[in-house]
Amino acid sequence: MKAENAAPPRILIVDDSSLIRLYCREVLERAGYEVEQAINGIEAMEKVLGQEFNLLIVDVNMPRMDGFSFLRALRESAHQAASVPALVMTTEAGQQDREDARAAGANFYLVKPVAEFELLRHVAILTGVPA
């Protein structure tokens, strides 16, 4: 658990949908988190290599580098960010998709559209800090 005056947890939201990013940003910032964004796996990698994050929220279907490719590349890298928790948030609801997500290195899986309370509850668990 962090000390009371610690900086708020930092979350990277990776999704090619501007409205999803905006929604998550508003929900999470209102709850006291710091939020950064990326539009696909390549931009996510650029950000992750340069800044510390407590949690990644990652879409799957994104242009140029999808979410699973990004997570695999991240987990395989020697970088200190390689083990940052990742929540996959996607439109796919099947069992195979969940397994694919786990295999790629996701820690958790949410199906869109995600409600505010559901998002916050999972973020709180995965960052180890209540909102």
Add this chain to the structure above:
Amino acid sequence: MPFIKRTATTPPKSKEDHGISAPETSGLQNPDPEVRWSTARTLGGVASAVPALAAALEKERTPRVREALMTALMRTGNNDSVLVLIPYLRSQDAGLRVAAIEALQALPEAIMPFMTQLLSDNDSDVRILATELARNMPAKEATRVLCNLLETESHSNVCGAAIEVLAEVGTRDALPTLKTCAERFSNIPFLSFAVATTIARIAGTES
């Protein structure tokens, strides 16, 4: 000075010197992925190569070569290319689906005749991807096809995708449909947010 200069352009040093010359397609069948890669890259804009590119794409497993095949189709960008790319929207492989969409997004005129069909496809994933294709259409057209979709679409993520594109391209013509959506989706927080944001974007312009 430590700088040296060769008088002629450096000849390729790597062992595979593919000596890229006039476009021809037989290299697409070569067992060496480097040859297939080099060949694919010479075939952009070569309309007669589309069938060979299509055949190669079906069998290709090397991601880099697949992308080069798609780039070539994208650069040709004619009706035939579009027909080759569309089926990949249904691929099980997320990378292929996304690559197909990227390629098709660059071809707004060529894809136009297929929009109605794609937006009413049985597969909701295809419908989601198809909304992206409306992005590069003229605003009036895009608004029309996306509003038509929203009027009858029940899958919430398809609606979300359509609203996303309307946030960028939607004209005032979209407002009545969006206001109906506001009521329909009042119980789905993200969609409610998406509709409100998009209405604000569209209504918030003066001119």
Add this chain to the structure above:
Amino acid sequence: MAPPDGPESGAIHITQEDVRRLCEFLYRRTGMSFDDNKRYYIDRRVVERIAVTGSLSFQSYFALLRSDTEHEIEQLVNAFTVNETYFYREDHQLRCMTSHLLSDLLPRKQRGDSIRIWSIPCSTGEEPYSIALWLMENWREVDNHNIEIVASDIDTRALKAAAEGIYGARALMRLSSDVIDRYFARIEGGQVQIDPGLRESIQFTRANLIDAQDMARYRDFDIVFCRNVLIYFDDASRRAAAENLYDCLRPGGYICLGHSETMSRISPLFSVRRFPEAIVYQRPEAKHDES
């Protein structure tokens, strides 16, 4: 937001929502993002572009922008960035080269292999000459290696000017007077000309990034500087250029893009490498090539 003063008054007014829409579009297409304190600056540039393009409304301007009519994306982006060329422009990447990239790639080379560096587009030569100057001024090992610098552009007039190596004060503004004295000679008209030894040691060629056959003549580069050009290409051309550049690099070779450019809007071919001075992109080393 008040409309601009002056003869254009009654000019188009753009709203907060318009700016949000435009910023989201630019972010998606180019990766450029604008925080709140840059927003006012954007308003002014957009209003200018609306006037210059003769657009009658934000909506009609935005339609022009989205369809990239007459390269409007390029025009708008140019309005936000400094696009003149000068020596030691974006020198953080030159610093990255001498602090990290060279030591990283040297172990992969055979004894006696030259270090090959490519500036494309080279425009009027400031960039390739800057690479040479920087190496001589900042790299302790510079005399221990053969270094080939190739400089290419699609514009033959620019190439001719580059080969001549004549510059005015503006191009030299980031150079110390020591460096100027060491490598340039004063000529008439208040201009300088770069050392003939340097002029002769750079290979200037005409090349088209998008043409695979053209680009096939270039191989085994260790570092490519391809700055501030890909951002202006359409998607298909960007991809073709990225594929060609990949092939021109040695496995493990690096590519540096312009300061407001990112491979995330271009191609997944390259790995992201982050150094203190810069993000650069790397062609995967051999064996990690195919997945």
